[in-house]
């Protein structure tokens with residue numbers, strides 16, 4: 070396993086003691102992998118602007134930037150002619166695609182989505198959270214059948230609330246049967262599972278570097294070139310144009326067309342280094358370790374009376390290393406504050422930028438918030454998470470509910 074920076078971070082807790090930080094908030098932003106930090110450090114001495122410089126440093130940095138594109142393409146198993154556009158993050162990537170949809174496109178999206186995938190669309194049909202995976206496919210089928218003109222199905226591969234995996238291959242199949250395209254939000258999938266866009270027959274995928282152990286401000290949109298080549302340049306400025314006179318000649322290659330200005334070169338290099346590090350470690354080992362720890366965490370939570378895990382499709386549905394829960398008698402904020410202030414554990418509380426979904430999951434049960442605002446606590450794991458972190462969280466919650 071590669072190491073993460075900050076594995077030995079100590080944080081103050083009540084009484085002034087220092088304890089090792091138990092970072093259980095990977096789904097928000099994962100810590101930096103050591104090989105990612107090393108790649109950025111190695112690139113810095115020759116750091117220079119890309120594409121337009123004749124100097125050696127500029128050529129070297131350009132080569133590194135373009136190599137990062139190839140690495141990301143290979144990491145997600147993209148087709149040779151797919152565009153790979155560096156963005157700021159997943160939100161930026163979904164908004165970029167939204168700005169390039171052909172006129173009159175209708176988007177079909179489930180209410181379970183993160184806001185980054187729920188909100189950017191001008192004209193969308195929203196589907197209720199499906200009761201089981203086959204229902205997701207059936208609902209998408211029915212919705213897409215009723216739409217004329219260009220259509221796009223948007224779906225998250227792994228939920229940022231429950232960690233549950235969505236049937237993206239079946240949804241891609243249904244989308245294509247109706248002449249629609251599919252965008253997969255892979256922000257929470259790629260840190261935990263391999264993804265092969267070609268094998269799954271996906272049209273677009275989006276994800277963020279900072280959730281993939283590369284917190285240097287880059288994300289990516291990968292997918293079919295045509296809509297991206299025809300769409301309005303996302304940013305208008307240098308790099309996106311071939312020439313400017315009385316008329317403006319925009320690039321029709323999606324990468325320069327949508328990457329105007331000086332790009333986030335170090336972010337792209339970091340993102341690619343993370344892809345390389347995960348590939349070198351091997352998915353079998355990564356998935357095995359994550360499944361061991363998440364099973365330990367979930368069974369620990371299940372053993373505490375008053376702690377309820379949130380789930381759309383039931384306990385046995387496959388999921389990545391993310392678990393959200395409520396604690397009877399405490400608001401999510403109170404729980405998160407106690408975990409941090411007394412035990413040195415970092416978790417997330419709230420609605421995780423998935424308001425409709427969290428409301429749906431909580432239903433009548435409002436998570437104990439006094440103001441009735443539904444919210445939950447989320448623990449999420451990854452490379453660098455230890456058994457001790459998991460056990461500390463379970464023990465802390467057990468203590469909390471018996472106070």
Ligand SMILES: Cc1ncc(COP(=O)(O)O)c(C=O)c1O
Pocket residue numbers: 096097158159160161183185186225227228229254256257277279288422
């Ligand atoms: C599933 C999912 N999609 C999109 C996003 C948005 O990512 P970013 O904040 O990097 O744009 C997140 C972030 O939490 C997410 O979990």
